[in-house]
Amino acid sequence: MDIKTVPAVNLKKQLGLISTTSYITGSIIGTGIFISPTVVLEGVGSSVGLSLLVWTLCGVVTYCAAMCYAEYGTRVKKSGGTYTYIREAFGDLAGFVFLWTQLVLVRPLSVVLASLASAEYIMRPLFQSCPDMAPTTSKVMLGFVILGFFVMANMYSVRLGARLQTIATVCKVFALLSIIIGGLLHLCQGHTENFSLPFRTTTLKPGNVALAIYAGLYAYGGWDNVNMAVEEVVNPHRTIPISILGGLAIPTLAYILGNVAYHAVLTNDEILSGIAVAVTFGERKLGLFKWIILPCVAISAGGIANAVIFTSSRLNFVGGRDGLFPRFLGMVNVQRRTPQPSIITLFLVAVLVMCLGDVRSVIGAYSFFKAGGEFLGVLGVFRIRRKHPATKQTYKVHWLFPVIYVVFFLALSITAVVYDPRTYLVPFLVMLLGVPLYYMSRSRWWQSGHLATFNRWIIMICHRLLLCDHASQEAG
Template identity: 35%
Template structure:
């Protein structure tokens, strides 16, 4: 593939994937576990720092092994083909398509709401609209890498602008003296270790996507320079926006009101934007579509690289002859996502699979530590302090174990068994 992703395109890919519907709809998971406003803000800041640490760790191993596919080539080099295959298997069959399906359904619900006059849109209409969204992002990603990155840049700018409008509304409310909800910010019961872990788990959902540039590193212009710059620029921007957006929310509602609100941004819009309240659903649709585009863009690169290494069918390693896009891999991701839209009853199951992503995040940072020990003199265009990947590894263990310990259910065992079931395909069709 050609190197057509610029620094701005790289920042847009990270920002466009990270800023989804969560910051508009329901950022209350953090506050519920924090117990107080001050502790909640500290957890939000901690989530931004931890995501930045993870992204910097990925930048080091990504420039050491400058291959697309995210965690796949790193796990392959460090721990061999089986962990790499299990990552590709889980991501291709469940994680990436389910993410695209859920995002498209969210877009459909918000886009159709005005046509139904505040009534719930019919299930069939939502599914048809979601399929239309998936087909649109498939077409854009198959048509051209340049076209995809241009769309990502436009939608990322729109996402930032939408949060800036909310932040400006918050500044206006602060200027009017609406600061009562910030008084005694740390009053309330201090969160314990369990609550802090669960708060981080909720907050990091909003930061999910910090590793997206590693999926397309072979298409990034001057990756040794642009990868760390894009990571730092995107993480600082998103963390700052999230913190200020949360401040804006609390200029109009108390902690209790925020926890009771079904859609925090909508409540904020009702109280601040007046006749312009309609822009909130537009913001959500704009944001979610951009995230769909970024998710589909990176998902195809996983199965493309895995197929190139002989782990999947060679068809998936093919590029469009003229457009130089991994069209078969992109089409596979979209096809599975459409199949997941049809039943529309897999939301709970996906929650149980999502903890597995932090298994792979932790394994990738462990690979960095392994390379530091095994290959101390290997060229590293980017080198982070050793404490950074250690912190990410510890956090990954906590984030994997926290939901299982807090609410142990048989579904986690099913999710783990599904991941390991990939070996039933690996040994006969790959190893042998």
């Protein structure tokens, strides 16, 4: 049964400067600053100086890529972020493989990492005397609840999701400011012993350094979120560059100062002892004030899940609208103007991933494939400039920024794969599976067989049960 297309249905422009900046800042500040310090410090051989250099380097490299995306947001008037730019530059096959990787690997892992991190920070204070005894099953169940809450909020309203993101961003900034102020006051009292011989290190291995950098890049992840929803941004030529610049500058400064605070108060052994670094910091320095900080940390981690749900659903939505993914993913709730079928699909895949339990050990592989997609997006900047000529409202970045990012990523990727191929082999094979799937999806058997019938039934269910219809092919 075919459903009549209503071209008028589309996403609505309702994201202003505050909302977009909150999505970027709120997406970046979250699980990374509370998980990655342990991985970064371990990767650089417990060297405080090298650890701070890695955080600074990751901020600079991220800034280079973000400037390219600021140009994209004013040059290409379509949502979808990295997917749209890869498809525009390299064609449908590259776009499909990127979407496939995001659907089955990157985005579900990201939302699960955020939900589990939020659950851990909620439960960790309940097991202060024996933190390792916190039941994994309880963390996973609480993670399900957190994930389900943000899924329902994003299905209900774009504005509700944006307001939750703003609240989470305020909590993130408040928690980080408290940690930074506490650490700087500790330094001003003369406690500088942890910074003596800052570049003293044990064994330094290229593979471990690469993992440390990937952990730092994971912490900066989220700077591209507004590009996922360009069609929903008010005055994108002004809003997108400002929100990217401001949204990235705040976390970069906060990350460097936050790590200085961690190292000022905690010893290397304390930082390396576990993932929940902020809990240890609160117990050492904040006293009773930690009972205000820790909920803020948990909310900030939950805010990452909210942002990933928002952006990932738009990614799958654009893929469905373009015909690279099943068409039901390109449907929008007529009343709420939210891509509900895409949100539900992300939720189901994330649930399967969360059933695996603790997935924090895959931060390196996650960052490798996420940064790999951004690498292809930045690599296509010169081709996209030819396809989409600049106007008076286009923000244009200097050619040196994409060159720096491309060279850095190539050097980092080669080092990581050469020194630890097993970490990246299985996910890489999963990514390559997208190539035969693309050609199968173009075949007559795929388009007219049982899978096509199944897709039509899903479209009918979305139409009748969720009150959804196909979005217009025209961008905002």
